[in-house]
Amino acid sequence: MDPPSAETLIKCLELLYAIGALNSKGELTKTGRQMANFPIHPMFSKALLESVKFGVAKEIVALIAMLGDHLSLLNIWNLWSDTEFSSIWCQDNFLQYKTLKRAKDVKEQLELLCRKTGIIGESEQNQHSVDDHSKTQLIQKAIVAGFFPNIVRLSKMGDSYRTLKKNQPVYIHPSSSLFPVKPPPKLLLYHELVLTSREYMRNCMIVEETWLRELASHYYGAKDLDGLKPTPINRFK
Structure with a gap:
């Protein structure tokens, strides 16, 4: 494989510094070490870590697993989950069951990592009693924190x-x-x-x-x- 260009490396380092993964010396920060636990894009890792503050880590995990138009696909996930992950529901709504099944597998793996690192537990402690509109804003703010x-x-x-x-x-x-x-x-x-x-x-x-x-x-x-x-x-x- 050809090595990445210097410009690409600089852009990557600038991004990691901007999201708090590296300090001014180019060393991993505490946030960076936490982000390294997850085999996903650093911006998603940052959003996941920040979601703990808002008590919406489970929702962000589902969103990452879906990887699409953020709240639209989170709504699809929630509706599919309510049917106990029915393949018939996917067929009735013109959705690919195999794709959603893969998202379910990814979500379960991410949740396992989140529980091992304490993210899910801490997020649950930070949950507040809010209406759907307020919870949507908390989810969006967690996404903004990473992206x-x-x-x-x-x-x-x-x-x-x-x-x-x-x-x-x-x-x-x-x-x-x-x-x-x-x-x-x-x-x-x-x-x-x-x-x-x-x-x-x-x-x-x-x-x-x-x-x-x-x-x-x-x-x-x-x-x-x-x-x-x-x-x-x-x-x-």
Whole structure:
């Protein structure tokens, strides 16, 4: 295998530093050592660790296992779980049972790791009695805590989005549950970018500007967030 380029290595180190896995000397932090316990992308590991504070670790584990449009697939997981993981339910709802079964296997493995490291137990202790709307926001904040580098804002023309740091034009993927949403949300978080004729965002989620100030003030300065206003959370589908 060819070694990664210096640019790629620098970007990876910058990401690990931004999410608290490395210190200024390039050494693993306590958070980094905890993240290393999980065979998943570091941003998912960070979101999982942060979910403990909000008492939603089990929900984040299910979301990671599904790996898709965040709350939409979490809803699918919950509905499938209510049927005791029925293959007939998958067939009736045009979903692939084998794919969901694989997600179930991944979830069980992640939960086992979470219990070994104490994450699930600590998260359960931090659970609060909240309504569904508040719990949804806690789940979203946990995701933001891990994926804050992947935030974009609506362009001035309203026909695309721009990354906050590099002002790079990106677009919502047509397969997203947020395509199209009217009026378009001001701020989005994405899981990954796919380059075809354009740079498309997959697995999008609406976020609040206040969450960035709360969870990523070390990464985004006042200039990055200038002019942003909170986005009503009920626009999420």
